[in-house]
Amino acid sequence: MTTQRKEALRIRLDEAKLKKTRHRTMVLDVLDQENTFLSADDIYLKLKQEDASVSLSTVYRILETFVQTGLVSPIALDDTKPMLYEIAHAHHAHHLICRQCHKVIHVEHCPLEHYETRLEKAHGFTIDEHRLNFYGVCEACANTDQ
Amino acid sequence: MTTQRKEALRIRLDEAKLKKTRHRTMVLDVLDQENTFLSADDIYLKLKQEDASVSLSTVYRILETFVQTGLVSPIALDDTKPMLYEIAHAHHAHHLICRQCHKVIHVEHCPLEHYETRLEKAHGFTIDEHRLNFYGVCEACANTDQ
């Protein structure tokens, strides 16, 4: 990790009003670099490669903190057991998720804004969030299949 | 459970090519009656009220069978730990989920069909399914809040 990059990560922790510890910086770095859904264990293993002295429970605690401060979003993908996490994106986004390679494509455009208002009126519901994911097979996997 | 209702449930099991056991009928009955998301444990407790001799592992095994035959859909709701299940609906549906009482409103209309085609072309992705859930507060909960 370059000094410059490290500094950028530390600034983001600072903005979230969190102590800038080595482990938090590393977890944020991994999530930011990968830019995909990762489990606590995925992150733990990656950290291990750089620094032997990390514990899985710390990763869980850091992720909990990050979720609460909005740095990271938890994602209940499909019917997978371990909870997955991704770096929070500035914009509300949807996902195209490949069932084979688990690659995730982020779709920033949201077609549902007007529809949401209609739903609220129709059902007397106050909506604060929606989650939309598409599942299928990406181009690369479709090609390697044959 | 009336004889008539029991018979209707048994026919549905038969159509799924499953042996019509007492426990399977009961699990299907609970899911059908409640028409909401239930965890394996929720179902287990309800069955216990009618019949003491049921085990939780049987409920899990029945749910797995039902999911495979398409009678029931597993739902990874939000960031909840236990997996939830609901009776499979004939039509693709979306959900309005109340964060307070966990009531679920089913929305049968889907505004995404054309959008999905556009996405497929734009990203070279073959989409086989999408999941759309709205989170917020229902009318009843909003009223009791004050």
Added chain:
DNA sequence: GTAGGTGCAAAGAGTTTGCATACGC
């Protein structure tokens, strides 16, 4: 009668927690 469904207990996976120590501010 046979294939497969079920109960029980034990194991497994993922996650959380208590406590002593280490570290950021």
Added chain:
DNA sequence: GCGTATGCAAACTCTTTGCACCTAC
């Protein structure tokens, strides 16, 4: 130096599995 982050181990929750027995067909 104070408050909190962390490591370790143990506990906890949800789910699966092995095996003997039972039930639907």
